[in-house]
Amino acid sequence: MRTSQYLLSTLKETPAHAEVVSHQLMLRAGLIRHLASGLYTWLPTGLKVLKKVENIVREEMERAGSIEVLMPMVQPSDLWEESGRWDDYGPELLRLNDRHQRPFVLGPTHEEVITKLVSNEVSSYKQLPMNLFQIQTKFRDEIRPRFGVMRGREFLMKDAYSFHSTDECLKQTYQVMFDAYCRIFERLGLDFRPVIADNGSIGGEGSHEFHVLADSGEDDIAFSDASDYAANIEKAEALAPSGERATPTQELNKVATPDAKTIESVANFLKIEANTTVKTLLVLGEAKDDEAAPIIALVVRGDHELNELKAEKLEGIASPLTFATDEQLVAATGANAGSIGPVNLNIRVIADRSAAHLADFVCGANEDGFHFIGANWERDVTTYEVADLRNVVAGDPSPCGQGNIVIKRGIEVGHIFQLGQKYAQAMNCGVLTESGKNQTLTMGCYGIGVSRIVAAAIEQNHDKYGIKWPEAIAPYQVAIVPMNMHKSARVQETAQNLYAQLQQAGIEVIFDDRKERPGVMFADHELMGTPKLLVVGERNLDNQQIELKDRITGEKSLIAIDSVMALFNK
């Protein structure tokens, strides 16, 4: 490609609205342009990267035995009614009507369509397992799109779905996909981790997310510092503190704590550490029949945070987790927020393992402006349950039994689920077994955010000059940058010969034939992140040499012109 005939579109200045570095660089390097909230045009350079990611994903999916299909982005609503997600999915699902006022959705994912397809096309156990994938544009009407293509509303996704007659078989394919994902992210040149994940709204059991580690990531990942254990923080188990609970030494004693409504202020006022206090949060339980929802008290140590996901999974607790209103608080405890505690509460009390391990702790006295000191479980709180309710924090013992927890930020670029029979059941998708009986299929599903990977790769590979593409996804392998080509026939001839040779060899080369000053060209190619720069200049031609600059290492070296092609023979 010659730059004079290309849409280069680099920007000197950073657009004000771009917050994260990948978004800034994607705009500056001319990869994308903003159209509307969460919607982007991919410019030629960006599209080249996107296609490279896409191809690696495709190759590895095919190698792992998945077969490519392409499903419509616009889907009839009745499929979604059938699965139950027409009602469950919420406003993120963009709904629209056609000219006949028939309702459709813009596909945010394709479980419905694929299940319908397989249900029609696959009828014998002999055809199983079946694993199908597509690489296609998805639309999710995100509440808050942000960070450029990192969280766009329209985005490119690879989604795969596998179908099985036994759980055993699903687990095998799940492992094959797990391994394929590892290969994909390795080939992409990314620093990534598979982490244990929650299944979210999709349901089913068994799930891993694949995260690219970067400070700008939106998720917290809990790692063990001594093993491969990694889990999304919402899923990482917080173990009970080791050892027996200490024996009570203090009497229960009510003290006035005027205006101390937060753990911090109570701890300051009483001159104690937050980890000797507990906070009590009231949430709604599941409503039975016509009765009002019961109020349930969740107790975590003062220095810990409630994990809402863990809480809402407990039996009898309303999901999604709903906090009690101020009126409900007063009605249930007699006190306002800030003075509530588990002592003398006649509602269900669930304590986090760490909170339950405390002796002689401080808690609200269920009377505005008062706290108890010297509170103890059993003696003062006769009935309570213990559960894992909190987020792990750095330094906690790892649930895997080895090492301690370290927390890092990650960008979720892949997610694999064991789905189970949720969709197959709802949409009546089954096969005939060996014995001629109808059997509902078990499914797995496997997503990769293709466009998000482009942003994630930049988050992980950039410097103050611009992008430093991993070789596998660089839009161009090499750039030819001639110095003052319009003044030197030698330079022009050498550059053009090199360009022709490289092109002929099938190497992706960008030839900067603009009549620009050297600095402008260097800046543009460094911004765009081309891994190798070939600088052709008068000053080295007498020795039949050109300069090679490596974008990743920054190293410059002089090489013989006729050895250039050897750089690309691997």
Place this chain on the structure above:
RNA sequence: CGGUGAUUAGCGCAGCUUGGUAGCGCACUUGGUUUGGGUCCAAGGGGUCGCAAGUUCGAAUCUUGCAUCACCGACCA
């Protein structure tokens, strides 16, 4: 959806307080100059000042309403 802030040329911004009919830098066009790290000079093109209504002789500027965008909190690849 709530909170905060913004909206003036493709991009980055000034002008608004104190109304008088729009300006700077980058980019773009032309000419010259310069040439191994975003040269310099000159001349130019490009804006219904987000939209609508109001106040006024007169509105980018004041008032009201609406829209859009971004950031902070609940969703997900």
